[in-house]
Amino acid sequence: MRINIAIIMITLGISGCASLPGIKSFSADTITLADSIDQLAQDTSASCLRRLALDVPIKDLSTETTRAYNDVCDQSKQSSDLFIALNGTTRAYGRVLGQLADNQLVSFDAEVAASKDAITTLNSHSNNTLFNSAQLNALSALSNLLLHAATDAYRQRQIQQVLDHHGDLIQLTSILQTYINRVYLPALENESDNLDSLKDILIDRHLKSEPLRSKELLEFIEQQKTAITERKNMTKVILNAITKMLAVHAALLKDHQNNELLKQLLQDYSRQILDVRKQIHSAF
Amino acid sequence: MLSNKKLLSDQEFDIADAMQAAAAATLMQRRSLKNHLSVQEYDELVDKETALRYDADRYRAVGIKLLASNGALTVSNIVEIIDHASDAIRQIRDVSRLLNILNRLVALGVTISSGNAQTILTQISELKATIKANTVEG
Numbered sequence: 096m097r098i099n100i101a102i103i104m105i106t107l108g109i110s111g112c113a114s115l116p117g118i119k120s121f122s123a124d125t126i127t128l129a130d131s132i133d134q135l136a137q138d139t140s141a142s143c144l145r146r147l148a149l150d151v152p153i154k155d156l157s158t159e160t161t162r163a164y165n166d167v168c169d170q171s172k173q174s175s176d177l178f179i180a181l182n183g184t185t186r187a188y189g190r191v192l193g194q195l196a197d198n199q200l201v202s203f204d205a206e207v208a209a210s211k212d213a214i215t216t217l218n219s220h221s222n223n224t225l226f227n228s229a230q231l232n233a234l235s236a237l238s239n240l241l242l243h244a245a246t247d248a249y250r251q252r253q254i255q256q257v258l259d260h261h262g263d264l265i266q267l268t269s270i271l272q273t274y275i276n277r278v279y280l281p282a283l284e285n286e287s288d289n290l291d292s293l294k295d296i297l298i299d300r301h302l303k304s305e306p307l308r309s310k311e312l313l314e315f316i317e318q319q320k321t322a323i324t325e326r327k328n329m330t331k332v333i334l335n336a337i338t339k340m341l342a343v344h345a346a347l348l349k350d351h352q353n354n355e356l357l358k359q360l361l362q363d364y365s366r367q368i369l370d371v372r373k374q375i376h377s378a379f
Numbered sequence: 380m381l382s383n384k385k386l387l388s389d390q391e392f393d394i395a396d397a398m399q400a401a402a403a404a405t406l407m408q409r410r411s412l413k414n415h416l417s418v419q420e421y422d423e424l425v426d427k428e429t430a431l432r433y434d435a436d437r438y439r440a441v442g443i444k445l446l447a448s449n450g451a452l453t454v455s456n457i458v459e460i461i462d463h464a465s466d467a468i469r470q471i472r473d474v475s476r477l478l479n480i481l482n483r484l485v486a487l488g489v490t491i492s493s494g495n496a497q498t499i500l501t502q503i504s505e506l507k508a509t510i511k512a513n514t515v516e517g
Contacts, residue, residue: 143436146432150429154425154426154429156429163433164429164433167433167436167437167440168436170436170437170440170441171436171439171440173440174439174440174441277392277439278392278439281392281395281396281399281435281439282436282439284399285399285402285432285435285436288399288402288403288406288432289429289432291406292406292409292425292428295406295409295410295413296425299413299421300421
């Protein structure tokens with residue numbers, strides 16, 4: 096019996112520590128959260144293009160005006176692409192924690208490199224003022240940590256070093272919240288108001304002369320309004336998930352073994368992520 | 380003395396929000412006045428509202444960089460004047476007066492994107508004067 100125990104202990108010593116289920120769960124949920132935030136960002140520039148696609152025929156925009164507004168939508172796309180690159184750090188952070196929880200070596204993550212490139216672009220771009228230097232510095236620190244985790248062969252014993260970057264994660268979440276609250280939601284509001292405006296124009300100006308086409312467009316506008324309401328609801332669920340993600344991380348920082356409080360927070364976070372999945376499915 | 384001054388993110392978002400609110404006010408007035416508008420006036424109100432909406436998108440996408448004189452131009456100045464214009468748009472019942480203000484506001488929107496503080500200051504003064512001349516107290 097003693098020999099068997101010794102063999103088990105030696106085996107554990109060779110293969111590493113036991114997996115950390117709490118961190119594994121946090122990792123999987125955070126990757127899903129990052130994926131859902133990417134979808135919001137993609138929808139920001141899509142919202143601009145949806146608006147333009149209806150503005151052109153209903154407001155009878157000239158070619159020159161259409162080109163100018165299309166340029167604005169292109170700028171919106173470039174901005175959301177940069178944000179998606181920054182958000183890659185959220186997903187990479189989740190992935191690295193999952194690998195460390197299993198005591199695996201951390202693989203090199205192309206998303207971290209892309210995020211670092213995005214930070215460089217934002218810092219050098221003369222017009223960028225979307226995110227402040229404290230936010231970008233923290234994101235840079237987090238990206239460097241994830242790169243070190245790969246190059247310095249971090250294992251489970253270094254997991255606390257990663258969790259210690261809670262302050263940087265707070266800044267990262269502030270970037271996510273800033274984008275969602277001050278870019279995505281206002282873009283949806285702009286689109287929704289514009290749909291009301293287009294509806295009025297169709298009724299005031301086109302319904303009598305082109306009844307069939309106008310009715311089709313009015314029906315389409317109603318569908319778009321419903322879709323926007325669903326996207327706004329989904330966004331609230333995602334914002335709640337971000338808050339819960341930070342709460343779980345703060346608990347993991349204190350004690351990443353499975354205590355009761357941590358279990359509750361993890362369950363709450365997982366339920367929220369399940370809701371995010373449902374809402375995303377419904378909204379897109 | 381002029382110096383490069385970047386706006387903080389929250390501030391430029393405030394300017395974008397103010398522009399979007401001005402677009403909403405323009406829509407509200409078009410609805411309210413539609414029975415008294417000529418085709419040309421209706422179209423002009425649509426054009427101005429649309430321009431304000433895309434200005435808001437532009438500010439949120441690329442931010443705003445001002446070449447600002449110390450203290451002479453602040454974000455609060457810009458937000459205040461846009462809000463002031465929105466208030467006037469909500470109150471005015473005369474469409475030609477409404478369009479006078481909207482023309483100035485749309486011109487200011489373009490200049491904000493250019494970041495030229497001196498021109499922005501000039502246009503803010505002109506917009507203020509136009510609001511004063513076209514509202515009840517004017």
